[in-house]
Amino acid sequence: MLKANDPSLSSWLAVPENSDFPIQNIPFGVFLTRDDIITIGTRIGDHAIDLGALHQLGYFKEIPLTDDIFLQDTLNDFISDGKKTWRLVRNRISELFEKNNQELQKNKDHQKIVLFEMDEIEMKLPVQIGDYTDFYSSKEHATNVGKMFRDPENALLPNWLHLPVGYHGRSSSIIPSGTPVRRPYGQTLPKGAEKPVFGPSRLVDFELEMAFITTDANALGEPISVDEAEDYIFGMVLFNDWSARDLQKWEYVPLGPFLAKSFASSISPWIVTLDALEPFRVESPKQDPEPLPYLKQKGNKSFDIQLQVDIKTDDGSVTTVCNTNFKYMYWTMSQQLAHHTINGCKINSGDMMGSGTISGPTPDSYGSMLELSWQGTKEITLKNGSTRKFIADNDTVVMKGHCAKNGVRIGFGEISTKILPAIDLNK
C-alpha cells in the first residue's frame, strides 16, 4: 500500500463528513488566490493549499523540484516531472498535514500564507490540454446508440469489440466547472426536409464521462505498451462532453462529430492521481472476443468510481437523473493509451483522454439524456414536476463522482455547468 493511502491517516485540517477530499486524496489543481495570484495547489477538506508558497517556504526541500514548478498557471511541467516525483510530493503533503506532524501545524504565520478557504479562491483549468481524444468505451452506451440510430439486432459495429473506438476532439473549448455554456447555433435537417435549416440547437445533451491526463510518454513513432500505460497517466477528472444531438445527426457522416461537440466540454478542476485511486481497483468486464496481443492486459485495470448526474432547475430543485459507475467501461484506460499509440502517435504532458459516455446496464444508469429519454421518446420528470427530454435553457447539469472503501471516501468534487440561452446573433 502506498503510504499516503493508509486509511488510518487523518489530518490536523478539518475534513467534513462525506468530503471528497480527505488526507488520502491530495488532488492537484490550479487556482487564483484572494490576492489574484495564480498557483498550483491541493485540497484537504474545504481548504485549498498553495503548493507554490509551501515550496518557497522550504517544505519540499528534500524533493528534487525546480524553484518555480508550482508557480505556474498549469500543471504541465509538474506532470512532465514523472510518476516518481508526483509520488514524492503527494507523500510529503500527506506527511505535512497528518495530525501528528507539527512542522506546519504549529506555524500559524506559514498557515496564513499557504491556506485558503475554498470560497476565497477561483479554480482554473488545471492543465493546458494540447490534444484531447474522446473514446467510446462503454458497451452499454455504444449498444444503446446503435439500437437507436442503426440496427437494433446488430447494434455494435463490427470493429467495436476489437478496438477502443475513439476520435480527436477540440481542446480549445474545454472549460472548468462553473463556466456557463451558451446553447450553440448550427445546421440541422428537419424531419422529412431536403434542405437544412439554421438556428440554435434544440437537442443539447450532456455526456457523463471521466477523463485521464497523461504525461510525456513517447517519441513520435514509438508505441506505449499496455503494461506500461498506467505509468504515463497522472490522474483523472470528471468530464461532461456536451453534445448537440441535432447538429451531430446532420454533420457527422463521414468524418465524425465536429461542431456538435466543439462548443464546450467541461471538466472538474481537481485532478485525482492514479495513486489515490489505487485502493479502488476492480476487475474489468470480461472481454470476448479476446483482444489482439497489444491490447491484452494483466491485473485489475478498472476502478470502482460511483457517478451521478443531477439536473438543477432555476427554482433550485435538484433531480438525480443518472447513477452509474466507471467500472462498467469495457475498454480500460491502459488499453485506450496502448491503442492510441500503437501507430506511433505522440502523447504529451497535459493531453486528455475521455472515456466516452459511461452507461451502466439499467435504464437509470444511462449517461446521457439521449439514452435516458430514449431518443426523445420518453420524458424524464424532474422533482419540480417539469419534464425534460434534453437540457433546457438555464438548467444546471451537475456531475459528481467518488470511490468508497474501508471508511475512506476519495472523490472528484463536481462539474456544475449552466446552459444559457443562445446569443443574439443580430447584436
Next chain:
Amino acid sequence: MLKANDPSLSSWLAVPENSDFPIQNIPFGVFLTRDDIITIGTRIGDHAIDLGALHQLGYFKEIPLTDDIFLQDTLNDFISDGKKTWRLVRNRISELFEKNNQELQKNKDHQKIVLFEMDEIEMKLPVQIGDYTDFYSSKEHATNVGKMFRDPENALLPNWLHLPVGYHGRSSSIIPSGTPVRRPYGQTLPKGAEKPVFGPSRLVDFELEMAFITTDANALGEPISVDEAEDYIFGMVLFNDWSARDLQKWEYVPLGPFLAKSFASSISPWIVTLDALEPFRVESPKQDPEPLPYLKQKGNKSFDIQLQVDIKTDDGSVTTVCNTNFKYMYWTMSQQLAHHTINGCKINSGDMMGSGTISGPTPDSYGSMLELSWQGTKEITLKNGSTRKFIADNDTVVMKGHCAKNGVRIGFGEISTKILPAIDLNK
C-alpha cells in the same frame, strides 16, 4: 495594392530565377541558427534572415513590438499581435531589403549577424499548434471517395453541399518538412475475414492539402462572420495529411478517422501570409445550392496556387504524380472559419486548419494515391520503371506549391518526407 506586393520591387539580396522567395513573399518561420539559437525569421532567395537579431539591432524601432517577440521558439505571440502588426513588419522587411535601401545593405557587420544561408540553418515547426482541424472541401475529392466507397450514383453525402465537412485532428503528430515518418502499425480487416489482424499498414498514402494558421479570433461562444474571417488568418502552408487507408477503413465508423491519420502530418516550414497571396485571388467555384446566410461570401475568396506532388525513390529518380490547384476547392477558408465558429468554438493563435485533399477535375490532378490508383485498381508507373499503388518504404514524397502573376512568383517551398519501414516491435 499592398506596398510590399509591388511587382517592380527587387532586393539587394540575390534571388535565384524561379525562387519561391522573392522580396514580394516575406514568409515567417522558426529556425535553429548555426550557433544553435532558435529564432523567428524570414527568407529572401536562399538567405534566411534572423528577425530576432534585426529587432535587437533596432531595425523595427518604429513598430510597437515587445523586445522578445522574435526571440521565441514559435510564432504564436507574434501572430497574436494581429494583422496590423504583421503588415507593418512585412512592409518594413520589404523596405529594408529593397535594392535602393542602404540601411542594412551598407552595414556588413550587421549583415553577418542577421543573414544565414539556408543550408546553415534547420527549419522547425513555425507554430505551437493548439488545435488542428481538417476539412474535406474539394468536391472532386469527396466525389471520388464517395464513388469508390459508397454509391457511384450518389457519391456526395447529403450534407456535403450545405456545409464544409470537417473533423478534429491530432496536433501532437504534426512535423515539419524533412522529418521522416515510420510506417505505422494498426488493425486491419483482411478481405472476407471476420476478425482483424495486426501489422504494419500496407496502404500508406499522402493527401495533398494546404492549411491556414489563425490568430486569436473570438471568445468561447462567439462566432466569427464569413466577412471578417480572413482578418484572423495569418497565412498558409503546404500540408501532407498522411493516411493509412487500411487502418482507416476498419476503424472509422462511426466516429471518423483516428489512428489512420494521427501517426504523422507534415507541413512546409515557411508560413506565407495572406497579404503576400493577395494578388493571386480568384473567383471561387459557383456554389449550388446557395449556402445558408452565415456561409454566404462576397468577393474573391479563392487563391490560384499551383500544386504538385513528386515521388522520389531511393535511386534518386523523381516522378511527378499530381498537378493540381488550390483554386478548385469548393469551400473557401473564410467559409471554413465561419462554419467552425458558428457554434461558438474558440479559435486560438497558432491553430491550424487543413483544406482537405485537393483534387482537380482530371485524373492527373487527384491529390492522393487512393484516387490516382483508383483504390489500387490502377498502377502508377514511376520514371525508374517501378510501379506504385500506394507509398513504398523509403519513398520520399515531395509537395510543392506556388503562385505566379505579372512576373512575380510567390511560393511555399516544399514538404519533403521519407517513409521509413515500420519499427521492430520486438526490440
